[in-house]
Amino acid sequence: MNLIREIWQSIVRRDPLSTDKGKSELVFLNVWLHIHPAKVKKENMKFRHTFYLGFITFFLFLILLTTGIALMVYYRPYPAQAYQDMKDLQFAVFMGTFLRNMHRWAAHGMVICVFLHMCRVFYTGSYKKPRQFNWVIGVLLLLLTLSLSFTGYLLPWDQLAYWAITVGTNIGSYAPLIGGQLRELLLGGHSVGEGALIRFYVLHVAVLPAAMILLTIVHFWRVRKDGGLSRPVWKLKGKKEELVVIGAPAVAVPMQASATSKDKTYGLMEVVSGKPIFETVTPEEEEDTVFSYPYAFVREAVVLMATVTTIMTMSLFLNAPLEELANPARTPNPAKAPWYFLGLQELVSHSAFLGGVVAPALMVLALLAIPYLDRNPSRRPGDRKLILWLFTIFVVANLALIIVGTFFRGPGWALVPPWVHVVGGAE
């Protein structure tokens, strides 16, 4: 028995979890858990503050990593074999369809959740000082998510894949000065062929995931270093300090009620040397803090299980589409990109340079610059009406372009309402 205890104690050095010391040590003696604070504020963990969108995105990414590695076992990135391997996954490989479905639906889910997460951070003003740089990292993670989706699309080597990449890399060739070389670099040739397939495969399974993992680590690290989750908007104090009146009404002297609490300048990391750069904790808020174990971990586990269950359930009932084998001679009519690129395709259908290069570049630059251009220190929605309207217009415009591209474009990219059925599209 002593040996068993010795083995256990060689692995786990913390005190029992029934003690506060044990609960703290569980977090900061463990290399994986210590990205969490030992204690969290209950208010900040409220579902209606973050909707747990960052967690969901991360869990979807974990699903993508695991299913992606599984799919690699049966996939060969050559034009002659790639589509064959898709058919093998569908009909011959045990659980092949299910794994491919999971990979596809998790990818779609990640695009949605990354976008919603960005909206949440914007609407709660959580990109403001000191979190400006983490917003920039977040925008880069959004771009990586879209790049991973795009490179993943070529791999099945079906009609959708082939034409999406043809159009996509041609958009790249409109980039000034480097356009032509950029396209050649991506394709490893002058047209979409085996050189392009292996390059997109390397990007999809090695280069982009590595970048994603590195930036995700920075993103999480900065959440902690910037003072943990932002405070819910409804907990923010108004601009006017509440005044406490001391003395008789005739000789009343106003005193700031918050004066005493400002003396206490430590954050959630308990003891930090120097003046903290983030929101300070008032005594009444400190009472709201609880140990991460079990409060935060249980909530994260529930979100993880809900995410996995949702993706698995979807994958049982909905199959990832697979079109016919890539045929360079016949462009499908209409040739549509996956839904999250249809807004871009709609822009491109008006002008390849303005819609495909200038507009997306400006959008990305605007997103990156938001935390540095928005000088308003207040996070309260009432103080930020204009910028909230501007961002809402940006979101609605993007959604509108996607909806038009998805539902209102028929053969020859003609404007066709979804309720009109086109018989035998112009071929």
Add this chain to the structure above:
Amino acid sequence: MNRREFFKISWGTVGLAALVSGVGVSLAAVIRFLMPSVFYEPPQSFKIGEPGDFPFGPPTFLVDEKIFVFRDREKGFAVASAVCTHLGCTVAHFSSDQRFHCPCHGSVFAADGSVQHGPAPRALDWFEVTMARDGKLLVNKDKVVPPNYRLMV
């Protein structure tokens, strides 16, 4: 400046220059590495067959080469590119209206290849077609010719 400072600055400059040039050269080498030296792609100049292989009337579409071969009784042979100048989709030739239609973003090209509608920035290319010594038609995609170019056989 004393001797110690002098060496500190000189060695610092040399070290920095070495680092920057090393990284720069490596980066350039990596980009050059990614640019293939040899393309295993079909040649830009190729034979498409005897003149008699092509009918009069509607153009013949050659799938692998992505070209339309026109043959006219009076005017002779002409070869048009089937690659849309917008984003590289394959256009279709409609005999009903004698025009080229792109399925991706709705560009329409007239019979001479000029843009009539849609986002295409320029006209479809016409390629040089000549007669090879063995009597076969030779198309050269590297040589773009005006739309009125014809080969009489």
